[in-house]
Amino acid sequence: MSPKTLKIDKLPTIRRLPAYLQILRALSAKGEEFVSSAFLADRMQIEAILVRKDLELTGISGTPRVGFRVRDLVTAIEKFLGWGRVLDTCLVGAGQLGAALLGHRELNQFGIRIVAAFDTDPEKIGSTLHGVTVFPLSRIEELVKRLTILLAIVCVPADVAQAVADQLVQAGIQAIWMFSSVNVTVPEHVIFQREDLLSGLAVLCARVARSGPTGLST
Amino acid sequence: MSPKTLKIDKLPTIRRLPAYLQILRALSAKGEEFVSSAFLADRMQIEAILVRKDLELTGISGTPRVGFRVRDLVTAIEKFLGWGRVLDTCLVGAGQLGAALLGHRELNQFGIRIVAAFDTDPEKIGSTLHGVTVFPLSRIEELVKRLTILLAIVCVPADVAQAVADQLVQAGIQAIWMFSSVNVTVPEHVIFQREDLLSGLAVLCARVARSGPTGLST
Numbered sequence: 001m002s003p004k005t006l007k008i009d010k011l012p013t014i015r016r017l018p019a020y021l022q023i024l025r026a027l028s029a030k031g032e033e034f035v036s037s038a039f040l041a042d043r044m045q046i047e048a049i050l051v052r053k054d055l056e057l058t059g060i061s062g063t064p065r066v067g068f069r070v071r072d073l074v075t076a077i078e079k080f081l082g083w084g085r086v087l088d089t090c091l092v093g094a095g096q097l098g099a100a101l102l103g104h105r106e107l108n109q110f111g112i113r114i115v116a117a118f119d120t121d122p123e124k125i126g127s128t129l130h131g132v133t134v135f136p137l138s139r140i141e142e143l144v145k146r147l148t149i150l151l152a153i154v155c156v157p158a159d160v161a162q163a164v165a166d167q168l169v170q171a172g173i174q175a176i177w178m179f180s181s182v183n184v185t186v187p188e189h190v191i192f193q194r195e196d197l198l199s200g201l202a203v204l205c206a207r208v209a210r211s212g213p214t215g216l217s218t
Numbered sequence: 219m220s221p222k223t224l225k226i227d228k229l230p231t232i233r234r235l236p237a238y239l240q241i242l243r244a245l246s247a248k249g250e251e252f253v254s255s256a257f258l259a260d261r262m263q264i265e266a267i268l269v270r271k272d273l274e275l276t277g278i279s280g281t282p283r284v285g286f287r288v289r290d291l292v293t294a295i296e297k298f299l300g301w302g303r304v305l306d307t308c309l310v311g312a313g314q315l316g317a318a319l320l321g322h323r324e325l326n327q328f329g330i331r332i333v334a335a336f337d338t339d340p341e342k343i344g345s346t347l348h349g350v351t352v353f354p355l356s357r358i359e360e361l362v363k364r365l366t367i368l369l370a371i372v373c374v375p376a377d378v379a380q381a382v383a384d385q386l387v388q389a390g391i392q393a394i395w396m397f398s399s400v401n402v403t404v405p406e407h408v409i410f411q412r413e414d415l416l417s418g419l420a421v422l423c424a425r426v427a428r429s430g431p432t433g434l435s436t
Contacts, residue, residue: 014417015414015417015418015420015421016416016419017416017420017424018399018416018420019399019400019401019414019417019419022376022384022399022400023400028380029275036298036385037267038247041402043401044401045401047405051404055260061355080424080427081388081420081423081424081427082423082424082426082427085427087423087426088351090390095318095321096314096317096318096321097318097322098316100313100314100315100317100318101313101415103314104315104415106224106395106399106416107419110282110419110420110423111423114286115434137285150426151422158240168421174426174429175422175425175426175429177418179269179417179423181236181237181240181324181410182237182240182241182261183237183261183262183263185263189423191425191426191429193418193419193421193422193425195237195415195418196233196234196237197319197322197413198324198328199232199233199234199235199236199237200233200395200411200413201236201328201330201395202232202235202236202299202328203229203232203233203411204393204409204411205299205305205329205371206232206235206300207393207409207411208298208300208303208368208369208392208393208409209298209300209303210411211393
């Protein structure tokens with residue numbers, strides 16, 4: 001694998017890595033030294049062969065009848081995900097979803113350090129949210145540059161998402177994690193990941209709508 | 219397509235439907251009567267052929283050189299997603315993410331009506347969140363049955379996710395929308411959709427980790 005790119009067929013594996021990490025860390029906390037792919041498969045609810053394929057990506061292979069060394073796996077996954085590198089990050093849109101993300105205790109496992117928040121609401125500007133100061137959105141370019149912020153977590157309404165993305169790109173942002181149900185355009189050199197909470201709900205509702213009047217389709 | 223099941227290859231389409239809806243509603247609000255697949259493709263950042271395939275699922279086909287009737291598309295997508303059917307819903311875990319979801323103004327476009335929230339925090343129990351009363355988690359079975367709650371939105375820590383799912387299944391819940399980075403097991407008749415916010419972040423961080431010291435991989 002080229003060091004610069006991630007192949008698209010690896011994405012499902014990468015999406016599962018945080019779940020592996022949580023299971024492995026719990027095992028480690030209990031003092032377990034080894035884990036089998038069968039155990040991980042059961043906890044992840046996927047096939048053992050897929051577990052072995054997933055873990056191959058991190059460069060760790062198990063020993064027959066012994067399994068994987070828990071500590072090695074934790075280290076390898078953390079390294080794969082860029083653990084150890086601190087990502088100075090800003091939050092754009094300090095609403096409830098933004099506050100929820102800021103308060104997410106697992107963000108720091110990815111090295112995410114939120115150094116500034118931005119909003120347009122005069123009542124929020126100047127206040128602090130989980131210890132982070134909320135600045136006016138108009139200062140975003142200046143502060144992203146001055147604080148060398150690499151990543152922006154964006155939780156703004158759909159109608160301003162593109163404008164905010166443009167400002168961030170202008171300021172030289174490296175990566176954008178955007179919570180939005182609309183797409184935005186960014187230049188190719190900007191790493192962009194969009195989360196659409198409504199699309200999961202759409203799948204769920206489409207299923208419910210097809211599940212009959214009693215809701216039990218058995 | 220069977221009325222009871224959704225084929226797995228339709229899932230990407232269904233995940234895009236909320237984004238179509240937002241674009242179409244904005245057009246409708248501006249008084250636009252027709253829309254071309256080229257316009258939708260540009261806004262969705264996908265190929266026009268894929269737009270036409272997506273919209274086929276809702277049963278609406280366009281007219282050459284005229285396009286799709288905006289109003290027909292809105293109605294068809296809403297119907298596909300179960301619009302018009304009210305889904306009485308509870309929120310389990312009234313933390314910040316739960317509050318953010320409760321305050322999400324677009325939930326009602328799916329007919330989601332939150333009728334109760336549950337938490338174990340004595341400070342939250344008895345309070346109201348966006349007008350919804352927070353009950354003790356111990357009353358979940360009783361209230362899900364009594365209020366005939368169909369859907370549960372679950373935002374609880376990973377270590378209690380399975381126990382909460384079990385209680386909901388016991389109470390006869392029809393569908394669970396769970397925000398968690400760990401998997402849980404539910405019987406087949408329960409519609410289950412899991413959102414893992416950390417998995418998107420993992421993909422982003424893995425990309426950033428491979429983007430070189432300056433972060434610009436051009």
